[in-house]
Amino acid sequence: MGPDEIIHQSLRLRIMATLNSLPKGEKLEFTRLKGLLKATDGNLGAHIATLETAGYVAVEKDFVDRKPRTRIAVTAAGRRAFESHVGYLRELIDGAGEG
Amino acid sequence: MTITKEDASQALGEIDQARGRLREAISYGYAWPYLVLWGLAWMIGDLGTQIAPARLVGWIWPTTSAVFTLASVVYAFVQRRHSPYAAGRRDWRPMATAGTIMLFLVILTFVIEPLDAKRDHSVFGLFFGFAYIVQGLWLGWRLVALGALLTVLTLFAFFALPLWGGYLTFMGLVSGGALVLGGLWLRKL
Numbered sequence: 001m002g003p004d005e006i007i008h009q010s011l012r013l014r015i016m017a018t019l020n021s022l023p024k025g026e027k028l029e030f031t032r033l034k035g036l037l038k039a040t041d042g043n044l045g046a047h048i049a050t051l052e053t054a055g056y057v058a059v060e061k062d063f064v065d066r067k068p069r070t071r072i073a074v075t076a077a078g079r080r081a082f083e084s085h086v087g088y089l090r091e092l093i094d095g096a097g098e099g
Numbered sequence: 100m101t102i103t104k105e106d107a108s109q110a111l112g113e114i115d116q117a118r119g120r121l122r123e124a125i126s127y128g129y130a131w132p133y134l135v136l137w138g139l140a141w142m143i144g145d146l147g148t149q150i151a152p153a154r155l156v157g158w159i160w161p162t163t164s165a166v167f168t169l170a171s172v173v174y175a176f177v178q179r180r181h182s183p184y185a186a187g188r189r190d191w192r193p194m195a196t197a198g199t200i201m202l203f204l205v206i207l208t209f210v211i212e213p214l215d216a217k218r219d220h221s222v223f224g225l226f227f228g229f230a231y232i233v234q235g236l237w238l239g240w241r242l243v244a245l246g247a248l249l250t251v252l253t254l255f256a257f258f259a260l261p262l263w264g265g266y267l268t269f270m271g272l273v274s275g276g277a278l279v280l281g282g283l284w285l286r287k288l
Binding site for chain 2: 013037
């Protein structure tokens with residue numbers, strides 16, 4: 001088990017922690033995620049794109065009352081990668097070794 | 100990639116913070132409409148009692164409570180169906196908790212009577228103040244702050260103001276207003 005460089009970046013880590021806390025399959029709106037993480041549109045969008053390219057999140061775009069809506073959900077691969085990364089961090093603290 | 104123990108500790112702290120933030124947002128998202136509703140009830144009940152003719156005074160609060168209880172129940176069903184979080188749609192516990200509290204308050208009214216009106220009113224004010232504090236210990240500090248404020252306002256009004264010499268006006272405007280503003284404050288999150 002090793003660190004996941006994609007997940008370990010601060011904002012991406014917090015994105016994954018937030019989405020991973022939702023029940024399986026549940027999506028969170030981009031605007032809500034932005035408010036929770038106190039991120040800007042551009043910054044959050046760029047990091048979500050990175051996570052989507054890695055297959056860790058899925059982005060869904062639709063319209064509600066003719067207004068565009070973007071929702072993000074963690075994928076199964078994303079959950080596994082996040083749990084693996086958290087496990088690595090915990091092992092590091094417990095003194096199993098340094099990366 | 101090199102991660103030190105300090106980096107790992109900081110990362111786990113950020114994860115906990117992010118999770119806590121989501122939990123708070125979900126809780127505040129459910130709670131704020133009820134704070135606004137019951138803040139309005141408080142304003143109507145107390146200010147209504149203050150200005151109503153003597154023959155209607157005894158009807159103001161029972162009527163207000165009945166109307167706003169019904170409004171809360173209806174809203175709870177609507178909220179559950181339109182929750183942005185699917186887990187909220189399946190969770191019956193918030194409604195069951197509210198129902199249990201309402202039942203307790205109704206029973207309490209019969210058990211503690213007769214009390215003078217000011218004590219009676221203050222018991223409910225203190226009950227809700229401490230209820231928000233306890234809720235806030237689990238859900239978020241903003242509820243603790245709101246509960247503490249409500250408790251302080253109720254105690255001030257009880258000790259400093261006569262029932263018909265400012266108590267009802269103060270409780271209606273200030274305490275009720277504090278609940279409404281507190282609810283809107285939680286809504287921003």
